[in-house]
Amino acid sequence: MTFIKTTEQASNYDHLEKMTVNELLGHINKEDQCVPIAVEKALPQIKALVAQIVNKLKNAGRLFYIGAGTSGRLGILDASECPPTFGVAPEMVIGIIAGGDLAIRNAVEFAEDSTTQGWLDLQFHKITAKDVVIGLAASGTTPYVVSALEACNQHDIITGCVTCNQDSPLAKTSNFPIEVIVGPEFVSGSSRMKAGTAQKLVLNMISTSVMIQLGRVKGNRMVDMQLSNTKLVERAVTMLMQELNIEKEEAQTLIKRHKNVRTALMNYKDGRDK
Incomplete structure (x- = not known):
């Protein structure tokens, strides 16, 4: 069966360069409105992964996000916000991006194509079976991410993923896949748009629900936040x-x-x- 990437299919709109700004904004907004609906359909998958993360973190485990490009940056963003928001140690939630810190601001050519570097980057943090690794890839095919999760599976490390294509190699590799199917992008193939928004929403849900389950919120307040300003x-x-x-x-x-x-x-x- 041929794997079809809906994130790479042609946009439902054409001749974008001929549209007025008002038309562009209206169409983008219309497309964006389908994202939370797609996330809602994935709630059972999100719930299953969150339960695994809570169990591991309650037993001195850590949560890793690993991705490339936009997906990797979103993982780093979510991980970096956990210490100031919930007062946890920086080592509890760790974001890793193909190409290293340079790739946070600049594209690192072919970094996402490596089938060995992802696991090496995880080993740098002395990853163990106590931890959970979530692979982030809108396409669901990024070699850096898929191969890293394959290695995790071989070492009995629980794996999850957030992808925006149905039945992708990444989803099939993950123990607990999350598939948020948002369809073609407004600009064909630009998965930083709806797919990126979907991933951001899911990561918000994962980290927030996990931290609440770990007792890092009282009532509805961030009582452990770092008072940094x-x-x-x-x-x-x-x-x-x-x-x-x-x-x-x-x-x-x-x-x-x-x-x-x-x-x-x-x-x-x-x-x-x-």
Whole structure:
């Protein structure tokens, strides 16, 4: 059976260069609206993978995202936001991109075509069966990613993926595939568009739900966030004011002393700081 990439099929629109800006924006927006619907169809797959990640991370495991190009950058973005948002160690969620850090900003020619480098990049982090690896590739065929997951399977490491083509080699390689089928792109083959949006939505869902399950959110608040700028300090002060029913000055004092919302809450008993 021939594998067909819907992400590479011709756009439903033609003569884009003849469209007005208003027409371009309207058509792009119309296409984008199908993405959350496609993600919704993949919820059972997302749930299955999240359960595996939660189990591993509760037992000192780590989560790895590995991808190339746009997919790799999205993985790095999601991983890099976990420490400041949820207060976890940078080593808990790690993003790896074909071509290394240079590829975050610049295309590295043929980096995604290697069938050995992906596993080497994972080995650099001393990956073990305690960990989970999610391969990111809109096409579902990227050699760097597929071969890395094949090696993980050989070493009893749980694998998942996020792809935008049905029955792709990557999905067939993954223990827990997530397939979000968004169809042809507005600009034919430009998978940074709908496919990239779909991957971003799924990664948001994975990391957020996992961190909530790990106890990194209280109520609906990021009580473990890193207070790395004035905005976040002010947000922390507001959290304490609302949670403890105290005045702003007292909340500011608590934050200066404990430098963390959760710690401040835990040490505030019977109307005073312990």
